[in-house]
Every structure is written in C-alpha cells, then in structure tokens.
Amino acid sequence: GLNTVENIIKHTIKNKIKFLTLYAFSTENWKRPQKEISFLFNLLQNFLKKKTNKLNKNGIKLKIIGDKSNLSNKLKKALINSEKITKNNKKLQINLALNYGAKNEILNAISLIKKKKFLFTENNINKNLYTNDSPNPDILIRTGNTKRLSNFLLWQIAYTEIFFEKKLWPEFSTKDYNRILEKFRQLKRNFGNIE
Numbered sequence: 001g002l003n004t005v006e007n008i009i010k011h012t013i014k015n016k017i018k019f020l021t022l023y024a025f026s027t028e029n030w031k032r033p034q035k036e037i038s039f040l041f042n043l044l045q046n047f048l049k050k051k052t053n054k055l056n057k058n059g060i061k062l063k064i065i066g067d068k069s070n071l072s073n074k075l076k077k078a079l080i081n082s083e084k085i086t087k088n089n090k091k092l093q094i095n096l097a098l099n100y101g102a103k104n105e106i107l108n109a110i111s112l113i114k115k116k117k118f119l120f121t122e123n124n125i126n127k128n129l130y131t132n133d134s135p136n137p138d139i140l141i142r143t144g145n146t147k148r149l150s151n152f153l154l155w156q157i158a159y160t161e162i163f164f165e166k167k168l169w170p171e172f173s174t175k176d177y178n179r180i181l182e183k184f185r186q187l188k189r190n191f192g193n194i195e
Helices: 002-014 027-031 034-057 073-086 102-116 122-127 174-185
Strands: 019-026 060-065 092-100 139-142 161-164
Touching: 002 019, 002 092, 002 174, 019 027, 019 034, 034 060, 034 073, 060 073, 092 102, 102 122, 139 174, 161 174
Parallel strands: 019 092, 060 092, 139 161
Antiparallel strands: none
C-alpha cells in the first residue's frame, strides 16, 4: 500500500492538485487485532523517519487530521516533527487522517465553538474542523469494492463527486487515478443550481 501512496502523491503533483487526503486509520479501527494496529503504526513511524526529508525537499506539507491523544508518545513525536519540518511547503498538502472519525471531528468543532463562545454557523464549524486550512474535496475515491463512506469527512463531502473502485488500495494504479480524474473533468457540477 505504501508504494501506491508514493505513486499517487507523485501523480497528484504532476496533475497540479494542491490537496490530497489519505485515510490511514479510523477511530473505529481500534477494534482490529492489537498486532495489526502495532504493525500499522510501526510502518507509519518508519515511513515518516525515512521520507519526511524527501517530502520536505519536494515541497510537500504533511498535516495530521484526527485525534492524536490516543497515539503512543513515540508516534506523536514523529508526527509532530514531520508536520513541523514540512509546515511551510506549498506544492501539495497531504492530510493524513489518523485516528480520524468525521463524527468525532464535528463534535470536537462544536466543543471548540462553545469554548470560544462563538455562534453556531456553518462558517464557524468550517473554521474549527481539522481540515480548516483545506478546501472541501472535489473527488472522493473509495477503493476495495465497498460502497460506504466509513465516517470519512462527512461534513466536507456535501458536494464531492464519489468514485467507488473495485480494486483494493495496493492494486490501485496511476492509470486508475487518471481514469477518475478524466471522468471528473468531464462532469458539469451544479452545486444545487439548475445550470
């Protein structure tokens, strides 16, 4: 799956797309076997260790979206370090959704708005989401022959074009990505208007 991530990142830059959000681990994934969770987190830690400087050199900003509080101190440190090193980059922003759940994100935004004593408006919710510095996604690609959203960016995808792919993520290729981008380019998006 990490090879697919690298290929998709390269291809995203090539297509001059400025934001890419990857769903790495959901709030529901804690139900998985502990061995699997540890393996995933070790993989991520090693990836950050080896690739943060490369991300930085390529002008890529890494931002973690999700609740870091349940993560190990070692992983938290690695994530914070990668975010710090890459924070001024502008070529591509990768939002890595880690211990992420859209319902938690919305509750967290509501809690922040209450604390700040702000009005509950759509704009104030947008400003207090994890994705406050990213536009809403144009495209959502769901791999693995699953036709559900799995608690992912529920607030942000109100007008997102959704593409369901039969292939699992490790088999998803740049050719598949191109096909989706091409289909998207041909769409006429009305955002609720008649034309």
